[in-house]
Amino acid sequence: MQRPTIHDVADAARLSLATVDRVLNNRGGVAEKSVRKVTKAVAETGYVRDIAAANLSRKRRYRFAFILPGIATGFVALLRAELAKEQIRLRPDKIELEIIETAPFDTPSQLAALRSLSGDTTNGVAVFAAEAPEIHDEIARLAHQGVHVLTLVSDLPRSQRDAYVGPDNVAAGRTAAAFMGRFSAGRSGTILMVTGSLASRDHMERVMGFRMVMAERFPNLTLLPAAQGFDSAETVRKLISDTLKTTPLAGIYAVGAGNRGLLEGLRDTSPRPVTIVHELTDISRAALLSGEIDLVIDQNPVAEVRAAISIMRDLSDNRDVTTARGAIPLNIFIRENI
Amino acid sequence: MQRPTIHDVADAARLSLATVDRVLNNRGGVAEKSVRKVTKAVAETGYVRDIAAANLSRKRRYRFAFILPGIATGFVALLRAELAKEQIRLRPDKIELEIIETAPFDTPSQLAALRSLSGDTTNGVAVFAAEAPEIHDEIARLAHQGVHVLTLVSDLPRSQRDAYVGPDNVAAGRTAAAFMGRFSAGRSGTILMVTGSLASRDHMERVMGFRMVMAERFPNLTLLPAAQGFDSAETVRKLISDTLKTTPLAGIYAVGAGNRGLLEGLRDTSPRPVTIVHELTDISRAALLSGEIDLVIDQNPVAEVRAAISIMRDLSDNRDVTTARGAIPLNIFIRENI
DNA sequence: GCTAGAATGATGAACGTCAATCTTTTTCAG
DNA sequence: CTGAAAAAGATTGACGTTCATCATTCTAGC
Numbered sequence: 045m046q047r048p049t050i051h052d053v054a055d056a057a058r059l060s061l062a063t064v065d066r067v068l069n070n071r072g073g074v075a076e077k078s079v080r081k082v083t084k085a086v087a088e089t090g091y092v093r094d095i096a097a098a099n100l101s102r103k104r105r106y107r108f109a110f111i112l113p114g115i116a117t118g119f120v121a122l123l124r125a126e127l128a129k130e131q132i133r134l135r136p137d138k139i140e141l142e143i144i145e146t147a148p149f150d151t152p153s154q155l156a157a158l159r160s161l162s163g164d165t166t167n168g169v170a171v172f173a174a175e176a177p178e179i180h181d182e183i184a185r186l187a188h189q190g191v192h193v194l195t196l197v198s199d200l201p202r203s204q205r206d207a208y209v210g211p212d213n214v215a216a217g218r219t220a221a222a223f224m225g226r227f228s229a230g231r232s233g234t235i236l237m238v239t240g241s242l243a244s245r246d247h248m249e250r251v252m253g254f255r256m257v258m259a260e261r262f263p264n265l266t267l268l269p270a271a272q273g274f275d276s277a278e279t280v281r282k283l284i285s286d287t288l289k290t291t292p293l294a295g296i297y298a299v300g301a302g303n304r305g306l307l308e309g310l311r312d313t314s315p316r317p318v319t320i321v322h323e324l325t326d327i328s329r330a331a332l333l334s335g336e337i338d339l340v341i342d343q344n345p346v347a348e349v350r351a352a353i354s355i356m357r358d359l360s361d362n363r364d365v366t367t368a369r370g371a372i373p374l375n376i377f378i379r380e381n382i
Numbered sequence: 383m384q385r386p387t388i389h390d391v392a393d394a395a396r397l398s399l400a401t402v403d404r405v406l407n408n409r410g411g412v413a414e415k416s417v418r419k420v421t422k423a424v425a426e427t428g429y430v431r432d433i434a435a436a437n438l439s440r441k442r443r444y445r446f447a448f449i450l451p452g453i454a455t456g457f458v459a460l461l462r463a464e465l466a467k468e469q470i471r472l473r474p475d476k477i478e479l480e481i482i483e484t485a486p487f488d489t490p491s492q493l494a495a496l497r498s499l500s501g502d503t504t505n506g507v508a509v510f511a512a513e514a515p516e517i518h519d520e521i522a523r524l525a526h527q528g529v530h531v532l533t534l535v536s537d538l539p540r541s542q543r544d545a546y547v548g549p550d551n552v553a554a555g556r557t558a559a560a561f562m563g564r565f566s567a568g569r570s571g572t573i574l575m576v577t578g579s580l581a582s583r584d585h586m587e588r589v590m591g592f593r594m595v596m597a598e599r600f601p602n603l604t605l606l607p608a609a610q611g612f613d614s615a616e617t618v619r620k621l622i623s624d625t626l627k628t629t630p631l632a633g634i635y636a637v638g639a640g641n642r643g644l645l646e647g648l649r650d651t652s653p654r655p656v657t658i659v660h661e662l663t664d665i666s667r668a669a670l671l672s673g674e675i676d677l678v679i680d681q682n683p684v685a686e687v688r689a690a691i692s693i694m695r696d697l698s699d700n701r702d703v704t705t706a707r708g709a710i711p712l713n714i715f716i717r718e719n720i
Numbered sequence: 721g722c723t724a725g726a727a728t729g730a731t732g733a734a735c736g737t738c739a740a741t742c743t744t745t746t747t748c749a750g
Numbered sequence: 751c752t753g754a755a756a757a758a759g760a761t762t763g764a765c766g767t768t769c770a771t772c773a774t775t776c777t778a779g780c
Contacts, residue, residue: 721780722779722780723778723779723780724777724778724779725776725777725778725779726775726776726777726778727774727775727776727777728773728774728775728776729772729773729774729775730771730772730773730774731770731771731772731773732769732770732771733768733769733770734767734768734769734770735766735767735768736765737764737765738763738764738765739762739763739764740761740762740763740764741760741761741762742759742760742761742762743758743759743760743761744757744758744759744760745756745757745758745759746755746756746757746758747754747755747756747757748753748754748755748756749752749753749754749755750751750752750753
């Protein structure tokens with residue numbers, strides 16, 4: 045048995061193709077009675093629109109934009125590399141990806157990126173941005189224009205975004221704390237948390253999760269106030285070595301980027317603090333192998349990009365999207381499993 | 383600018399549509415010179431076949447089969463549940479999934495499943511099977527008939543499979559060992575490994591990885607020979623409690639399924655051995671929360687099913703598939719990050 | 721230079737849907 | 751009962767490709 049087509053629906057409803065089409069694409073001008081007949085016929089026949097044929101007919105393309113910081117290294121670079129690959133891979137599927145780079149931690153630049161988009165040039169957009177009221181406004185504007193908005197890596201739960209694609213950052217922080225505690229094996233000492241910025245929701249969520257578990261389960265470890273490294277290797281390096289001048293550290297949790305600086309700042313420190321960082325990059329991988337880092341918590345950029353695209357597509361085709369779809373698992377790496 | 387079509391290629395090659403079509407679908411009967419002209423025109427115009435249109439025209443459907451053990455609980459049940467979801471979700475894309483259940487750890491039944499498939503009823507198949515020469519033969523037969531074969535969860539690297547979709551099981555074992563060692567914090571003692579079957583390659587690879595890291599880094603921990611629990615809760619329970627009668631355990635690494643039995647066999651043991659199991663299910667999740675289990679190494683069944691389908695589809699459309707595509711990351715769960 | 725056979729061209733119907741246009745039928749107010 | 755508006759029907763040409771058929775033009779061998 046073949047899949048039913050509009051013809052079958054028309055037959056079942058005892059109406060013409062034209063009327064069925066009018067109903068299916070709600071073009072209006074159809075009697076209420078006929079609408080019901082069609083709805084019934086669709087249910088009876090089990091008709092599902094052939095999206096490929098429909099797209100072919102209406103020359104549809106999917107235009108998705110990704111807004112992310114223009115950082116040349118680390119995790120964001122991996123994200124961008126994956127996007128570039130998908131850009132090519134998805135061309136035959138008529139999915140066009142536009143990548144818009146913003147200045148890191150710069151709300152005006154993120155705003156400008158959002159403003160450059162509109163409902164008739166874009167079908168969906170995935171944004172990696174910080175929490176700010178103007179950003180929320182722009183997202184609302186886009187949503188209103190029928191653009192599907194995803195938040196990427198860092199969520200904006202109170203905005204009008206359709207979905208969040210990224211890890212559970214509170215869980216990430218909790219995990220970091222749990223391993224920090226276990227790896228410290230009951231000793232006491234001081235822990236430093238280095239974030240990128242205190243305005244990044246993802247970083248704050250990680251800090252929150254980290255603090256919770258630390259307070260609950262490892263009261264022997266003392267937390268310094270969260271520092272800001274602005275994802276810059278040099279700033280992070282200075283931060284670490286300055287701190288070490290006055291305070292010996294039992295552990296470091298690097299919430300954001302700048303791991304190259306972290307390693308430099310840590311060089312020649314003995315005993316080496318338990319070091320937990322985020323994102324598996326060339327640098328963190330090497331440091332894991334050499335023993336300079338104890339644990340890496342990673343969100344797979346490949347999975348992230350794919351999930352985002354797949355969800356934007358489903359939203360565009362208005363299939364229902366379960367929220368769980370965007371959850372990116374946290375991958376935990378130690379020396380033995382990279 | 384629109385994407386080029388066969389018409390554009392024909393124009394560029396100064397040949398008719400018919401000839402271009404003959405070349406593109408190599409139907410033969412075309413002069414070598416013309417073939418070259420077409421190839422050149424394709425390159426010049428950047429033509430890429432519109433797969434959706436092509437599929438529409440040739441009424442193509444993708445028929446994929448999944449062969450997996452008919453176990454009603456645990457990881458395999460999660461796999462099957464996800465497959466059932468995808469079955470519905472992918473219907474509008476004309477992807478049909480057939481799920482074939484085999485008796486667990488039963489080669490004849492796996493063979494029968496493979497034998498039931500052929501090139502003209504199936505485009506791709508993902509098999510979760512054990513290593514056996516007859517299985518290799520069947521895979522070769524299917525490959526020869528143009529069926530794309532994937533191995534799922536457990537690889538058969540010397541077979542003619544097109545790709546493996548699943549985790550790096552050696553890395554899984556290494557990871558388990560690394561955490562086992564760290565969680566034991568320098569103490570010495572005896573470790574029990576419980577596999578499903580010594581014939582399952584995935585289990586053996588895990589054991590191998592586990593042994594390697596144990597020997598290298600934690601010589602203070604002694605390994606008992608790997609036991610077989612046949613993924614049965616009752617067998618595992620008995621195994622554990624029998625072992626405990628004669629030998630106190632510092633750690634247990636459950637390589638396979640049957641975690642319900644493991645927990646029962648472990649009840650009232652004090653001190654509780656460090657316990658590491660595979661796959662996040664209702665049971666292991668609860669045990670993690672209650673503290674009966676220390677660590678769960680999980681392969682996400684959702685990711686696994688999606689990767690398998692996406693790869694089978696790419697193979698069917700003969701796009702090139704990088705081997706890395708099938709690698710499923712290992713998710714490590716402790717109490718704090720589930 | 722003729723002819724068989726190969727190569728190429730031309731054409732049209734299909735796949736399932738969309739979208740537009742034009743015609744016919746139904747409905748209902750006055 | 752009439753007539754206009756609303757609803758429904760009918761038809762057609764796209765979208766990009768496949769596939770088959772038939773007609774035409776080359777190309778070699780003799």
